[in-house]
Amino acid sequence: MxxxxxxxxxxxxxxxxxxxxxxxxxxxxxxxxxxxxxxxxxxxxxxxxxxxxxxxxxxxxxxxxxxxxxVAPHDPRITVVQGIAKGERAELAVQLMTELGVDRIVPWQAARSIARWKDAKPVERWRATVREAVKQSRRAWLPEVTDARTTKQLALTGTVLLLHEEASAPLSTVPLAGDITLVVGPEGGIAPEELAAFPDAVPVRLGREILRTSTAGAAALAVLSVRLGRW
Amino acid sequence: MxxxxxxxxxxxxxxxxxxxxxxxxxxxxxxxxxxxxxxxxxxxxxxxxxxxxxxxxxxxxxxxxxxxxxVAPHDPRITVVQGIAKGERAELAVQLMTELGVDRIVPWQAARSIARWKDAKPVERWRATVREAVKQSRRAWLPEVTDARTTKQLALTGTVLLLHEEASAPLSTVPLAGDITLVVGPEGGIAPEELAAFPDAVPVRLGREILRTSTAGAAALAVLSVRLGRW
The missing domain is CATH 2.40.240.20 (Hypothetical PUA domain-like; domain 1)
Structure with missing residues (x-):
């Protein structure tokens, strides 16, 4: 044990x-x-x-x-821009991603986010969830959870991947270089105008089925962990 | 949508x-x-x-x-022998694995399972969870959930992999052939006498950190989905 x-x-x-x-x-x-x-x-x-x-x-x-x-920090690092979902689902996403080695989480107030964050309480809950998951999984690095961002406030850098059920490129084969930013939509997915707001992002998919927002980021981290040699 | x-x-x-x-x-x-x-x-x-x-x-x-x-069935198929965990955690494991394409789930009454199943209610809850997750993820195949098995009742076939934090072989590189059976321990992990009961199983790991039982099977399915060409 x-x-x-x-x-x-x-x-x-x-x-x-x-x-x-x-x-x-x-x-x-x-x-x-x-x-x-x-x-x-x-x-x-x-x-x-x-x-x-x-x-x-x-x-x-x-x-x-x-x-x-x-313990050396991850290199490259993985940031997940996580569409804000309803409380329980969002906290599950944050917990799973922390266990699976995310380095930074950006809560994203997306067009289809049903929950609207009005104060600092939800981000404090995400941070508490991250701390619990770090302890649970015995990680030496505590992922940063930034304040919530709107689409306009996002400044995406490095290889930007966007999980999208209609994408044709599989995450398992898309080229990766440097730090990675992965964008995961909220419950209702990413809106067309948001796709247009990320012109440099590469839409990628995980299989043909539909993954919940709480599952998608975690599954993507598992795939990226293998591709980056972490696992 | x-x-x-x-x-x-x-x-x-x-x-x-x-x-x-x-x-x-x-x-x-x-x-x-x-x-x-x-x-x-x-x-x-x-x-x-x-x-x-x-x-x-x-x-x-x-x-x-x-x-x-x-929709053609998966070939090869993936069976997960899931150590029975406490209610919520176990149902989360079942939900995530169904979304991520498991073909068959065997509830395993492991030595360290804190929950002991005394009637058919828990397995019916797992089956209901699988149905909901199949609908959620728009899958055409409903994974089978067998009745609970003790260690003695398990008959493992094909490539048998056993997730274990002290294993040295990464799941990402271990040889795969034919159908796959993945053994995931309960909250407290797999007991030494259980390891000995699966002499043909290959112990594998996912990273160096500790994954909860509800996360481990899901992460392993993501890795296997890439390796088997599903994703």
Missing amino acids: SLPLFLVPELPAGDRWRLDGPEGHHAANVQRLGAGEALLLSDGRGGLLRATVAAAHKGALDLDLLDRER | SLPLFLVPELPAGDRWRLDGPEGHHAANVQRLGAGEALLLSDGRGGLLRATVAAAHKGALDLDLLDRER
């Missing part, structure tokens, strides 16, 4: 350290880690630190700090 | 037909399809029939039957 992972703002120096705050609460009171058990700390920026519990308290653990490791 | 799809036991012959029962209710009262609108009927065994609504009634639609199409 893999060690549980906890996210901290900075990895502590030295040999002994106390994990408290929300992560300490989670480790001590929810996961009930006790003396002698091992865990990982990550700063979400590639730093990993293996530790064992020296003593458990209510809401905190005293840790013996052991090995340190630096 | 793609046409909505409804599952019927047999595709009707002739030019005119009434869709009633639960699917008729769904089409007429929930999706509120009206005169002139188009839809697909499928028998879940490769048969597709495009129709338009001649008249809408409460709980039923009179249909004009138009084009017929036969």
Whole structure:
């Protein structure tokens, strides 16, 4: 079984350290880690630190700090521009993509997005979902979730791919170069005027069937992970 | 936008037909399809029939039957032996795998399955989830969901792959021949005595991170879909 992972703002120096705050609460009171058990700390920026519990308290653990490791960032990086979908579906998309190695998520207020974001709460939920998924999958890098963007506010760079059910080019064979931006529509798909707004994007498809917005980005990341040699 | 799809036991012959029962209710009262609108009927065994609504009634639609199409079955086929996980996670696994083209799902009562199935209700829920996902993704083939099996009851054939976080062979390069059976553990993974029970299985991995049981099968299907030329 893999060690549980906890996210901290900075990895502590030295040999002994106390994990408290929300992560300490989670480790001590929810996961009930006790003396002698091992865990990982990550700063979400590639730093990993293996530790064992020296003593458990209510809401905190005293840790013996052991090995340190630096995980290199992905190169190339994958950004997913995710059409905003209804709460549960959107959060599922974000969770799956994080598990599957997305590097950056841009919430996109698309023409066919039924949900309209009016305050910062939804983006905070996406960020919380990303943190949970990073811990779940023991990733050393925390994907960035940017603020929501309208179509006009998107500045797409690198190889821009757009998942579209009427595209003829399969994602499995389209040329890739440098960092990748993948555009995934909301529940109702990408509107024609949006297609026109991304003149440099390459429309690509995954099979002939229709994938939900919560499945499409995840499936594309699996295919790209193989193509980029990550898997 | 793609046409909505409804599952019927047999595709009707002739030019005119009434869709009633639960699917008729769904089409007429929930999706509120009206005169002139188009839809697909499928028998879940490769048969597709495009129709338009001649008249809408409460709980039923009179249909004009138009084009017929036969979709060939997948060759090779992919069976996923899915470790039984807790309700929501298991149903998410089944939904994602159906969208991504699984051909057959075997619920596996694994050593580390926390949920123990005591009656037919859970397998009926998996079958209902598969039907919904087939409709959602407009598939012409309804994946079979077998009754639950214990490790002893599993009879694995063809290329047997076993997703395991400590495997060294990547799924992206392992040799494939004939039909494929993919074994996915439950939440806690596959137990050592289970590994020993599948002597002909090839342990494979997807990346270095930990995938949830609900994500692992789906990601593997995406990779296999490319490798088998489906995508």
